[in-house]
Amino acid sequence: MSRRIAFVGSCQVSGMAAACRAVSQQRGHDWQVEAYHIGAPLNEREIFRLIQGFDVVISQVNISDKPNAILQADSLRGHVGQCVYMPVFVFTGLHPDMTYVFIQDMVWNGAQSPMHSLLSLACYLLDLPARRAASLFNAYVFAEIGYFSAYEASYAVMVSDFDAAGYDLRGMPERWMETSGPFMYTINHPSISVLSHMAVLALARAGLIAGGYNAPDGVDDYLHQHLVAPVFPELARRIGFSGSHEYLRPLQFGTDRTVSLLEYVQESYADFRGVDRSLLASSPVVHVRDRLSVLLNQAVPRLSARPALSLPSAP
Amino acid sequence: MISNPYGIKPDISFWKKSVALPAMNDVDPVVRAKVRIVSDSSIATAGSCFAQHIARTLVKQGQRYLIIEDAPAFEFCDDENYGTFSARYGNIYTVRQLLQLFYRAYNLFEPVVGVWQRADGRFIDPFRPQIQSGGYGTPEQLAQDREAHLAAVRLVFETCDVFVFTLGLTEGWLSNEDGAVYPLAPGVVSPYVSRDQYRFQNFNFAEVEADLELFFENFRKVNPSVKVILTVSPVPLIATYTDEHVLTATAYSKAVLRAVAGSVSERHDYVDYFPSFEMITGAHTRGRFYEEDLREVNAEGVAYVMSKFSHHYLSDAVQLCQPVANAAISEEDFRRQRAVLETLQKVICEEIAIENSL
Numbered sequence: 001m002s003r004r005i006a007f008v009g010s011c012q013v014s015g016m017a018a019a020c021r022a023v024s025q026q027r028g029h030d031w032q033v034e035a036y037h038i039g040a041p042l043n044e045r046e047i048f049r050l051i052q053g054f055d056v057v058i059s060q061v062n063i064s065d066k067p068n069a070i071l072q073a074d075s076l077r078g079h080v081g082q083c084v085y086m087p088v089f090v091f092t093g094l095h096p097d098m099t100y101v102f103i104q105d106m107v108w109n110g111a112q113s114p115m116h117s118l119l120s121l122a123c124y125l126l127d128l129p130a131r132r133a134a135s136l137f138n139a140y141v142f143a144e145i146g147y148f149s150a151y152e153a154s155y156a157v158m159v160s161d162f163d164a165a166g167y168d169l170r171g172m173p174e175r176w177m178e179t180s181g182p183f184m185y186t187i188n189h190p191s192i193s194v195l196s197h198m199a200v201l202a203l204a205r206a207g208l209i210a211g212g213y214n215a216p217d218g219v220d221d222y223l224h225q226h227l228v229a230p231v232f233p234e235l236a237r238r239i240g241f242s243g244s245h246e247y248l249r250p251l252q253f254g255t256d257r258t259v260s261l262l263e264y265v266q267e268s269y270a271d272f273r274g275v276d277r278s279l280l281a282s283s284p285v286v287h288v289r290d291r292l293s294v295l296l297n298q299a300v301p302r303l304s305a306r307p308a309l310s311l312p313s314a315p
Numbered sequence: 316m317i318s319n320p321y322g323i324k325p326d327i328s329f330w331k332k333s334v335a336l337p338a339m340n341d342v343d344p345v346v347r348a349k350v351r352i353v354s355d356s357s358i359a360t361a362g363s364c365f366a367q368h369i370a371r372t373l374v375k376q377g378q379r380y381l382i383i384e385d386a387p388a389f390e391f392c393d394d395e396n397y398g399t400f401s402a403r404y405g406n407i408y409t410v411r412q413l414l415q416l417f418y419r420a421y422n423l424f425e426p427v428v429g430v431w432q433r434a435d436g437r438f439i440d441p442f443r444p445q446i447q448s449g450g451y452g453t454p455e456q457l458a459q460d461r462e463a464h465l466a467a468v469r470l471v472f473e474t475c476d477v478f479v480f481t482l483g484l485t486e487g488w489l490s491n492e493d494g495a496v497y498p499l500a501p502g503v504v505s506p507y508v509s510r511d512q513y514r515f516q517n518f519n520f521a522e523v524e525a526d527l528e529l530f531f532e533n534f535r536k537v538n539p540s541v542k543v544i545l546t547v548s549p550v551p552l553i554a555t556y557t558d559e560h561v562l563t564a565t566a567y568s569k570a571v572l573r574a575v576a577g578s579v580s581e582r583h584d585y586v587d588y589f590p591s592f593e594m595i596t597g598a599h600t601r602g603r604f605y606e607e608d609l610r611e612v613n614a615e616g617v618a619y620v621m622s623k624f625s626h627h628y629l630s631d632a633v634q635l636c637q638p639v640a641n642a643a644i645s646e647e648d649f650r651r652q653r654a655v656l657e658t659l660q661k662v663i664c665e666e667i668a669i670e671n672s673l
Contacts, residue, residue, distance in 0.1 A: 132422070139473050140421035143536035234473065234537075299423035300493065 002030045003208065005053045006080075007199075008071050009060025010088045010188070013037055014222055015195030016058065016202070022216035023203060043067045048079075055081040058202040060088045086202045087165050089194055091173075092187045093154030094231045094239075096147040097137075103279050110271040112250055113227040115186050119145070120268040121280055122289035126296075130269050134262040136292070137245070139234040144295055145288050151239060167201050181241060185228040194223035225251040230261075334599045340619050342599045348627040349580075349587040350542040352477050357381045357400035359475035363483025364406050365548035365591070365612065367399055372621040378629060381475050384467035391456045393447050401475065402467040405443035408483040409518060409525040410575075411496045416442070416531055420468040426495035428512070429461075430454045431505035441497050444504045473537050481591075482572040483548045485518045485555060486564070500556075515556045523575045531583065543586045544628065545576040549595035551610050569596075589628070591620045612665075 004019060007013035017035035024031035034054075036047045038061075048070050057080045061071040069075055073083040092098070098115045101108040110116055119141070123133030142148055146214055155173060162169045176183035176193050183191045190198075196215035204211045228248035236243025245261040258265070272280060281289070326332040327346060334342055352358060359381045360370045373380040384402040387394055396403055418424035419442070431441050437450025437455050443464075451457040472478075488500045490513055500515070501508035501579050519527075534541060547569060555564035573592060580588040593602045595616050602609070604616025612620075 135422035138469060139537040140417075140423070140533060237473070257605050295423055299418040 001099045003031070003056060004032045004034075004054045005056045005058070006034045006036060006054045006209075007058045007060075008037060008047055008051065009086075011037055011040070011223065012060065012089060012188075012190065012195055012198070015190070015192050015219070016086070016199040018222070019196035019199035019216055019219045020203060021211070021221050022196075023147065023200065023209060026100035026216060027209070038068055038071065047071060051076075052079055053081075056206045056208065057083045058086050058199075058206070059083060060086055062087065081204055083208050084202050084205045085165055086167075086198055086205075087161050088188065089158070089190045089198060090188045091154050091158055091184050091190070093151035094182050094184045095187050095229050096142075096154075096235070097232075098187045098229060099282070099284050101275075101280060101282055101285075103203070103275070108275065108279075110268065112253065112267070113186070115227065115229070116271075117265065117268055118284060118288050119292075121272065121285045122267045122292050123265075124269055124272045125277060125285065125289050126293060127283060130181055130266045131262060133269075134265045137261055139231060141187065141295065142232070145291050149237060151235070166205070172197065177239065177241065178221070182231045182236075185223055185226065189223040189226060191224070192219050195219075195223075224248075228257075323611050329593045334597065337599070339599055339601075339603065340622075342594070343623055343626075344590045344593050344597075344598065345627045346624055348589075349584065350477060350544055352378065352628045355379060356476040357474060358479060359471045360479045360481075361400055361404060361407050361413065361471075361551065362479075362481030363406050363548040364545070365546070365550055366406075366481035367485070368612070368617045368621065369479055369546070369624065370400060372617075372624065376625060376629060381471060383474075384464060388463040389456070389460055391452060392460055393449050395448060396446050401471045402629070403464055404468060405446045406483065406498060407480075408498055409485065409487040409496060410482065410523050410530065411444075411487060412498060413480065414526045414530045414533075415490065415496055416468060417472070417530055417645055420465045420472065421537075423463075424495075426490065427492040428490055428495065428508075431501060432507050433504060434506050438517045439504060441495070441501065444497070444499050455652070458590050459486055470539075470650050472534060473496060475538065475541060477535070477542045477544060479544045479546065480545045481548050481590075482576060483550070484502060484552065486525060486552065486569040487516055489516050490512050517557055517564075517609055518571070520571050523571055524578060527575055531579070531586065535585075538666065541585065543583075545580055545586060546589045547572045547576055547592035549592045549604075549612060549616075553610065589624060591624070594620050594623065640668075 005017075007017045007020070013035040014037065017033045020031065020033045023029075024033065034051075036042060036050065038044055038047060042050070044067070057073075057076055059071055059076065061068045061073075061074050063072060063074075065072070073085040076083040097118050099118045099121070100114060101116055101121070107114045108116075119137060120130075120133055123130075123136060127134075139148075158173075159168075159170055172194075173183060176191070176197075180191060180193050183194050185191060193215065196217075196219055200209065200213050200215045203209045204213060227250050230244040230246055231239075231241075232245060233243035247259040247261070247264045248257040249259055251257065321328065327344075345487075357379050357483070359371055360373070370380060375583050381401045382398045385397050387397065396405065398404075404416060407416065415424060416424075426441075428441060431439050431444065433439055433450055435450070437452070438454050439450045440446060440457055440461055441580040451460065487512075488497045489495065490497070491511065497513070501513055502510065531543070552561055552568060555561045559567070569592065576588045580586040594600075595612055600616070604612055604619065606613050633655050
């Protein structure tokens with residue numbers, strides 16, 4: 001059975017397309033599968049032109065995404081055979097420390113990634129040395145700045161978003177965790193097990209495979225080549241695995257990818273120094289900065305004691 | 316008709332029936348245990364000297380006694396005082412010390428003075444001055460070991476199921492610079508700390524209670540399901556720095572700690588008070604549970620207290636008391652537990668240093 005299938009949307013489309021090709025191969029089909037990541041490099045209009053006449057288009061473009069409205073499922077009707085909406089998979093619960101910084105409405109890219117560490121940003125704005133900043137990546141600080149509630153909250157949001165789109169992902173994070181550990185590399189870079197599952201769901205929605213089809217194994221996990229942020233042990237323990245403090249640099253910087261937390265904070269500080277401080281103070285950063293400031297101050301003033309007995313001078 | 320309201324009260328409400336008449340070892344002041352330690356509960360201990368007895372009993376009974384810092388992290392560390400408590404913090408006498416340990420572990424409080432030098436030139440940690448009898452060769456070694464130690468402390472706080480804390484003293488020594496609390500007056504162990512750098516403080520009820528409440532509030536943030544058992548050490552002060560007689564100073568100190576323990580445990584369903592203090596100091600003992608120095612608790616006293624502790628808190632104690640040789644454990648587990656037990660035999664007590672240094 002020959003079909004032309006396109007995946008359109010975020011950086012996640014390559015993984016879904018790769019999984020789709022694996023399904024095609026498994027089932028002996030002759031599917032022609034393309035992935036179009038909007039803006040990298042083609043823009044929405046160029047993609048729109050290229051996918052004309054495709055049998056199935058799986059689009060991640062949300063109804064509220066006005067600039068890319070032309071690629072929304074509704075807009076594509078009549079231009080392609082069939083269009084299926086699949087939300088972008090975002091899950092902050094494993095990496096609540098990650099954030100984007102927007103400068104003049106544009107994502108500000110650091111040397112290695114467009115994502116940055118909230119705590120590092122907050123500590124930088126408080127003029128704390130990098131070493132001190134790294135030492136504050138601990139359970140008490142995480143609790144105080146809300147990182148521990150992120151998993152449950154993120155889980156609920158993810159389930160609700162996919163529910164609204166007609167996909168039931170309840171229980172899937174546990175299953176992914178069981179089979180391959182942390183299922184996110186950053187807040188919006190899922191591992192291939194997630195993307196494969198999403199691809200299979202979309203293909204089933206399009207009627208190309210039966211519901212309940214197993215996601216293929218052995219698909220190239222290309223997002224792993226980009227920055228991989230650790231799930232900190234303090235968070236990981238609460239979900240049932242050990243976690244780590246080590247980041248993996250993007251592969252393009254060399255095969256020796258491991259970076260310690262301290263090195264990561266130091267490198268982040270180097271990035272921050274190149275930017276006007278006021279531009280770094282986004283609302284989430286300010287929230288963490290202010291909370292941290294209170295914590296740092298409250299630990300010390302509590303220690304000041306009432307006047308007490310003075311000591312006799314030494315004989 | 317006026318009825319006597321005490322008529323409906325049980326035997327435990329009456330001194331004669333529950334204290335004066337029973338045999339000494341049959342007096343059991345634990346009415347209800349709010350905390351139950353099951354066999355897979357991971358138990359951590361901290362506090363004054365007396366807390367070490369609890370640790371030893373837990374190990375002997377095969378409970379899952381949590382020891383995060385169980386071996387030297389660096390070559391320059393002597394194999395000393397590992398396993399005495401769940402981390403190598405030494406004795407924690409005052410609640411302010413415990414609270415500051417928490418803040419230091421989470422790097423929110425970095426005391427201005429981080430090292431003392433002894434008369435022999437070796438360096439010691441002001442916050443656990445007796446932990447390594449040989450001291451450290453350099454301040455850098457000390458700092459390195461302390462970093463590893465505080466990481467272990469964090470794990471203790473975050474991974475234990477039950478935290479047993481023994482309140483020891485109200486008298487403490489504070490840095491004049493930042494209020495950092497030391498377990499010992501600096502002058503006892505270091506001739507180089509000037510006397511105007513630190514001061515004495517006898518913490519009162521309000522201060523101890525506020526510190527303990529704040530500690531629990533913080534503790535539950537990193538370990539929301541932890542249960543706490545509080546005890547008060549029955550060991551009297553070896554010396555007081557107040558102008559009071561050491562007997563009245565001891566009574567004041569213990570009264571404050573006991574009252575705080577009662578107040579805090581009443582307020583929180585996850586905190587229980589275990590009355591080891593009453594079991595050793597109560598009139599029913601006629602002082603028999605103290606050694607000749609009328610200060611150290613003797614083996615009989617410890618056994619009495621710990622039998623009640625096991626009975627009320629360790630739900631699987633009976634099965635777990637089976638001889639180790641019959642239990643299905645690996646030789647490695649056995650060796651490890653043996654080593655732990657041996658370590659725990661060596662009670663450390665900073666207070667003794669006060670007398671020895673005079």
